[in-house]
Amino acid sequence: MAQISPKLAHTYFTEFSAGSAVPLDLDDLLNMRHLRRHNHVVIGDVALRCYKNKSKWTYDERDIRRAAQEFADFSLDADDVVEVQLPAYRDHNGQDPEGRGRADWRGQIAAWLFWQAREKHNEGRPYEEWDDSWKRIGASGLPGALTWDEFVAARSGERLRENIANTRPLELMTFAGGSLFVPRAYAELLDRWEQVEEDLVARARICKGCAAGGPRWGGWRTPSPLGYVTLCPPCSGAAFQQYTGHLRGVLYDSPRVRGIRADDYLCRLCAETRATAWDHCHDHGFVRGPLCGSCNTFEGKSSPRSFLERQDGAVLHLLECRGCLEQRTLPGRYHVGIAERHLEATEYHRHRGRSCRRQRWVRHVELAHGAHRFELDCWWHSQKWTKDVTVPETLALVRDFVDQALAPAQLEAAVPAARAAADTTPSA
Structure with missing residues (x-):
């Protein structure tokens, strides 16, 4: 089986299918947007298997040639x-x-x-x-x-x-x-x-370990050296280790981190799929924990608010960085998002003599002269106004946000400690 790169596959398919009666858009041969879904790229009614070797995705050249020829030979009557x-x-x-x-x-x-x-x-x-x-x-x-x-x-x-x-x-x-x-x-x-x-x-959707049926859109799909495989949470838990925080406080570029494979562990956030990388804080350099490709991409490329609000345990994961935890802060890219949340909850405009309580849209405009400027927009009443939040005020909002996130975890940790102390107290 001759393996070819996505770029070469795109070139071959374009060349061999030239003149096809069906107008083709072959960018997916390069992008492979649905790999996690089923390890294939589907062009028309032809499923092209994608293969993974040494961390690179490839195609079988014979599959590409055969599929392209099918489209070159495709008969289409424009009058029927x-x-x-x-x-x-x-x-x-x-x-x-x-x-x-x-x-x-x-x-x-x-x-x-x-x-x-x-x-x-x-x-x-x-x-x-x-x-x-x-x-x-x-x-x-x-x-x-x-x-x-x-x-x-x-x-x-x-x-x-x-x-x-x-x-x-x-x-x-x-x-x-x-x-x-x-x-x-x-x-x-x-x-x-x-x-x-x-x-x-x-x-x-079928778990490789126990043959149970999983979520439709890849919730049980986990990366492996040969591509994505389907493992349910119990089977993943049996196959991969739970991360216990043993690298907390360790710098990402230390030899200790390089000597431990992240893909031996379950993703710390979703806890359902195999990790692919050690996530770390770019502000302080400390390891936060192992994440799967999906969660790692979501943390790095989603909007800060999306990550904080839609990912369970997101804030506590960020606070696995020793620098963030000790300073009661979060990485700088999250500060504006926290200020936006605060303004949505507290800022109102007046309409006909009363405070409008409709949902507002908040957009960060600029950082100038030591203050973040935000534009607020009430679509219901076509009202727009601006609000400045100074950098010290923003840092205070971040600290309050972190303290609120830590409070339940601290309470949860305090209860067993209190019980243990009670058990060791001599009776009167």
């Missing part, structure tokens, strides 16, 4: 079309959690149309005039007041958002008489894509 029956609009909260993200090409096209109809409806209108009329099918046969030409023009630059099965459906879609049409062969190709994706996801 079928009408696309689009599903009705559904709010995100009204969807089945298991169904979110499911391969559904008709639903994806419908979502694009409804999104664009909402954008057109709301553009230039104050928030008070927004309504749900864009959800209804209009006289043109499209949602709201949207026209087909407006939709195509608006979506022309959205390559990733118009991609389905690594193909570009808008180039094959036509709209006439209030109905949407695509070539029959292409519709059948996308139907097969849905089934291929469903089969891959179903197989990837």
Whole structure:
């Protein structure tokens, strides 16, 4: 089996599929966006297995050549079309959690149309005039007041958002008489894509250790030297060690850290998948603990507020850094986010003589002259105002935030200590 790099696979596929009747978008051969989901890249109805060797992902050259040739030979009659029956609009909260993200090409096209109809409806209108009329099918046969030409023009630059099965459906879609049409062969190709994706996801949900069925979207998927494998939390707990804090206070670049493999441990945050790296504080240099790739990326690249608010144990994990703990602080990149939370909870504007208690949007504008400037926006009343928080005030907010996070942990630690002291106290 000849292994080739993603870049070479992209080059070969582009060359061998030249002239394909199906417009292709092959960036996923490079990005491999769904590796964690099922270890494959799916182009049309062809699943290409991704292989991992020495920490690098590769493809089998024969798979690439074979799949590309299938698209080069794909026959498509532009005159043999079928009408696309689009599903009705559904709010995100009204969807089945298991169904979110499911391969559904008709639903994806419908979502694009409804999104664009909402954008057109709301553009230039104050928030008070927004309504749900864009959800209804209009006289043109499209949602709201949207026209087909407006939709195509608006979506022309959205390559990733118009991609389905690594193909570009808008180039094959036509709209006439209030109905949407695509070539029959292409519709059948996308139907097969849905089934291929469903089969891959179903197989990837099964725990390798006990054969139990796991979450749909990769919650049990853990990296290994050969790619992602599925292990339930009990099987992961049996396969990998629990981190007990034995590197607390150790510098990340010390020989001791380099001599201990992070992937021998469970991720300290999610506690469900194998760790891949030692996370550390970039402000002080101390190790915080082992994290899986997903949690490590989330800590480093998500917005600070997202990490603090959506990840259980996030603050205590950051405080595994001895420098942060002793100084009762957090890394500098989190300071603005904590100030934003404070302003959302305390800052209000006046509307008709009363304090507006609606949700506010807060945006950090700049740091100048020793103060952080924030812009606050109440969409309900179209009110905007600014608020300055000095650097010392920000540091005080961070310290209060840390103390609040530590309080439950300190109380939890104090209870066993108090019981132990009571057990050793001589009776009167």
